[in-house]
Amino acid sequence: MEKALNTDLIQHVEDVKPFILLVDDNEDILDFVSDDLSEKYHVLTAKNGVEALVILHQEIVQLVISDIMMPEMDGFELCEKIKSTLEFSHIPVILLTAKNTMQSKIEGLELGADAYVEKPFSPEFLQVQVSSLIKNRNKIKAYFSSTPLIHIKSMAYSKADELFLGKLQETIHKNLDNPNLDVEHLAENMNISRPTLYRKIKAISDLSPNELINLARLKRAAELLNEGVLKIYEISELVGYSSQTHFGRNFSKQFGMSPTEYINSKQAERNINQL
Template identity: 65%
Template sequence: MENKPLILLVDDNEEILSFIADDLEEKYKVATALHGAAALEILQEQPVQLVISDVMMPVMDGFELCSIIKSGVESSHIPVILLTARNTLQSKIEGLELGADAYVEKPFSPEFLQAQIASLLSNRHKIKSYYASSPLVHMRSMANTNADEQFLEKLHDLINQHLTNMDLDVEQLADFMNMSRPTFYRKIKAISDLTPHELINIARLKKAAALLSTGAYKINEVAELSGFGSLTNFGKNFQKQFGILPSRYVAQIQAERD
């Protein structure tokens, strides 16, 4: 139960909310809101993984909600599906320009909505896995919006600036990023499926892979430059993360160049 993704449904029609929630509750945890302003309160308090919102609502409509979600650093990673009865091209273009990830016209089949949700969540998971398992792939590869890209670029640069600090932790990084620890932790977890500690460790290993790929450093020098206390610890971590020992990785890079 606890591992089910949390989906936020936003619609001023309680019957539609109930209908969609009933259909989704077998696979997902579901939270509901009657308009965009109520939805934003839930987004601040709970680790929502996907938002499904009607477009036409009082107080705050779906377009405005989508725009706020996609422009805010705390929420820009969250996929948004917009529901609308306005079957016009201009309406679709407006939603997509605001960063909506999918557009579903009312009336819709529950199966189609389920397929859209599953596709968005699956694609995000694949992107995160690819980043974690690929030695030279940059952190920004996990970005889905400009706000995400800027956040990850800044975070990547900060980690690399403090790479030799073996005590670098979530409190320090949150402080550097001008975010509260809980908000920072939740953002990292949502955008990467990793804890900040795991992300720091992977960033160290990726820096090590980049240094090794230059051929200019010995493995023990790389271990030290990337903030690992011992060569043995570095070797174990590298193999666990990328499935290859540093020495084999170096040999593979050299073979590709020859």
């Protein structure tokens, strides 16, 4: 059942046409690459890093492709800003460059670049790089959502992401017994603006803040069910559900099995491991 749910979630996120930001000061390159990618992606363009950052604040972008040699702000500086800024640190970056020196590659990777493509490049090769990065992110999102005991930090793509997700989970867990916990409470407790928090959660998990809160409740419930100490109705109350029936329905919908079935499956695993 988990495998089927994973497939459904991956298909859902792949059905939505991703937004890609292409950054290059060469108009011919912008036109050529935009035309090549536009069949599968919404392509936004910028002529330097400064313009790119403006667009990133306005749009939810799934991937950035950037030249290195550009005026005003080059690709290295843009990559560094993306990877060190909480709002954007989850976004994969592909660097394009005519520089084929090892030092240039090392510098790009040290700044957090996810891939490095040398000019002149094959359009098919770039297509594969883009597709691979986006598909891998989608698989990670789907696996996190459908697997009860996988930690939220599994979706971290950078140190900034890891710190953010750790703080987010800690904040949610401290307030799990509050049935009214919502994005407003989270934003206030994390000292982040509501729009920024919403955009970050949506981009990194493909979930709304309220969906992520509910998923965190269910994952904590799975941990408690796995421990085998408390009754199902006690766990239901501990994670903020006023109704065990509602809890059971949500648990089944999320993980493809009822709380009782989950307990039995974990017990069966333990029995097999003891043989």
